[in-house]
Amino acid sequence: MDRIKIIGGSPLHGRIRIGGAKNAALPLMTATLLTDETLTLSNLPHLQDIATLLHLLQQHGTEVSLQNNGDDGHEGRSVSLRTPRIVSTTAPYDLVRKMRASVLVLGPLLAREGHARVSLPGGCAIGPRPVNLHIEGLEALGARIEIDNGYIVAEAPNGLKGGEVHFPQVSVGATENILMAACLADGTTVIRNAAREPEISDLGACLIAMGARIEGLGSETITVTGVSRLHGAAHAILPDRIETGTYAMAAAITGGDILLTHTDPGLLTATLDAMRSAGCEIAENAQERTIRVRRQNGPLQGTDVMTQVYPGYPTDMQAQFMALMSIAEGASMITESIFENRFMHVPELARMGANITVHGASALVRGVGSLTGAPVMATDLRASVSLVLAGLAAEGETIVNRVYHLDRGYERLEEKLAACGARISRLPD
Numbered sequence: 001m002d003r004i005k006i007i008g009g010s011p012l013h014g015r016i017r018i019g020g021a022k023n024a025a026l027p028l029m030t031a032t033l034l035t036d037e038t039l040t041l042s043n044l045p046h047l048q049d050i051a052t053l054l055h056l057l058q059q060h061g062t063e064v065s066l067q068n069n070g071d072d073g074h075e076g077r078s079v080s081l082r083t084p085r086i087v088s089t090t091a092p093y094d095l096v097r098k099m100r101a102s103v104l105v106l107g108p109l110l111a112r113e114g115h116a117r118v119s120l121p122g123g124c125a126i127g128p129r130p131v132n133l134h135i136e137g138l139e140a141l142g143a144r145i146e147i148d149n150g151y152i153v154a155e156a157p158n159g160l161k162g163g164e165v166h167f168p169q170v171s172v173g174a175t176e177n178i179l180m181a182a183c184l185a186d187g188t189t190v191i192r193n194a195a196r197e198p199e200i201s202d203l204g205a206c207l208i209a210m211g212a213r214i215e216g217l218g219s220e221t222i223t224v225t226g227v228s229r230l231h232g233a234a235h236a237i238l239p240d241r242i243e244t245g246t247y248a249m250a251a252a253i254t255g256g257d258i259l260l261t262h263t264d265p266g267l268l269t270a271t272l273d274a275m276r277s278a279g280c281e282i283a284e285n286a287q288e289r290t291i292r293v294r295r296q297n298g299p300l301q302g303t304d305v306m307t308q309v310y311p312g313y314p315t316d317m318q319a320q321f322m323a324l325m326s327i328a329e330g331a332s333m334i335t336e337s338i339f340e341n342r343f344m345h346v347p348e349l350a351r352m353g354a355n356i357t358v359h360g361a362s363a364l365v366r367g368v369g370s371l372t373g374a375p376v377m378a379t380d381l382r383a384s385v386s387l388v389l390a391g392l393a394a395e396g397e398t399i400v401n402r403v404y405h406l407d408r409g410y411e412r413l414e415e416k417l418a419a420c421g422a423r424i425s426r427l428p429d
């Protein structure tokens with residue numbers, strides 16, 4: 001397993017190009033299962049999770065053609081996906097267990113073929129993460145669903161029927177699964193208490209380009225009028241707001257100055273507000289699609305955040321903010337309200353000198369003057385990147401183990417940071 005070595009203490013200066021959003025790309029790719037025509041997605045990030053999903057789609061019958069059309073050979077890639085025929089409606093355990101987002105094939109397979117057999121994803125490092133809302137939503141569209149030998153077995157032999165889906169709790173993935181399935185259902189579906197994350201609106205925009213009839217995207221109530229078939233389309237994946245926020249925090253934690261390009265500041269209001277409260281200087285330019293982040297006037301200030309569904313402060317930016325707050329002046333309370341177990345970075349940050357006490361869903365972070373490098377590891381993507389941020393600010397050497405977590409969600413992380421002056425390198429296994 002590769003490791004990342006960081007010698008901390010250099011303020012970062014430069015510009016970083018942001019890629020397409022992983023969490024938009026994954027549902028968008030599964031939408032190919034809804035049509036026999038070609039779906040072309042541009043601004044595709046080059047990530048392990050994308051490769052895992054391509055593999056799964058191929059075994060369902062999707063033909064994949066990747067084009068490297070970015071100006072630097074890496075970014076701005078496109079993928080053309082065409083699924084003339086579904087050759088298998090089973091998503092096997094071996095693929096689903098690698099990535100929970102695989103469960104997003106359930107709605108499209110069921111809508112197109114009238115049946116699907118998708119492995120239950122199983123446990124996860126950040127919480128139990130059940131899929132009951134996906135199942136109940138599809139049942140509201142007339143599906144019969146059983147759990148059999150660890151698989152979700154779903155049947156709708158006469159097709160799905162439009163219905164009322166009222167989620168008791170907001171779920172990004174369940175909203176996406178039902179949104180896709182409802183496009184091919186007979187009649188009108190109303191999704192209440194829908195997730196409002198920008199990645200869902202991006203998926204909806206692509207589905208509309210494919211011929212779907214959807215209203216209310218970005219609101220709590222989405223209405224879908226089913227159509228008999230969807231056609232091909234071309235769609236550019238929206239920028240990754242979590243990658244953007246992570247590099248914004250790299251500038252802040254090192255006392256640097258970074259221009260983030262090819263992004264959309266409007267997607268990060270809660271994150272940028274928290275950073276401003278902590279003393280960062282942030283200049284957004286929506287027209288140029290850039291954000292400039294500087295922290296050169298003194299230390300960061302302790303700032304409280306609580307994770308919430310969009311447009312609240314994102315859970316996927318919680319670990320990074322905790323790294324930032326660990327060197328702030330004063331204390332901050334960081335509350336995680338989305339996942340039960342998303343504080344695995346706390347003991348690792350503590351090994352670098354951070355002073356953090358967890359009380360239930362809240363972590364009290366008492367800022368310390370500086371962190372010191374250490375060998376660390378984490379068990380999920382955002383926790384891992386928070387350790388990279390801490391390493392960039394720490395005195396001395398930090399080795400981050402289990403880099404494969406980072407490769408799931410950050411494209412060429414060490415190259416992007418090194419281009420801004422970070423002393424960071426990958427140590428191959």
Ligand code: EPZ
Nearest residue numbers: 023101129130131132133134170171172173316338339381
């Ligand atoms: C998406 O996960 C993201 N993943 C996650 O990104 C993100 O942290 C999460 O949304 C919240 O924003 C993708 O988009 C691929 P949820 P998802 O369903 O859809 C509970 C990252 O680092 N729940 O909105 O799985 C669940 O346990 C990641 O990129 C149920 O109880 O999240 C959680 O507590 C990790 N039953 C809450 O809802 C269900 O059927 C929100 O989960 C579904 C969810």
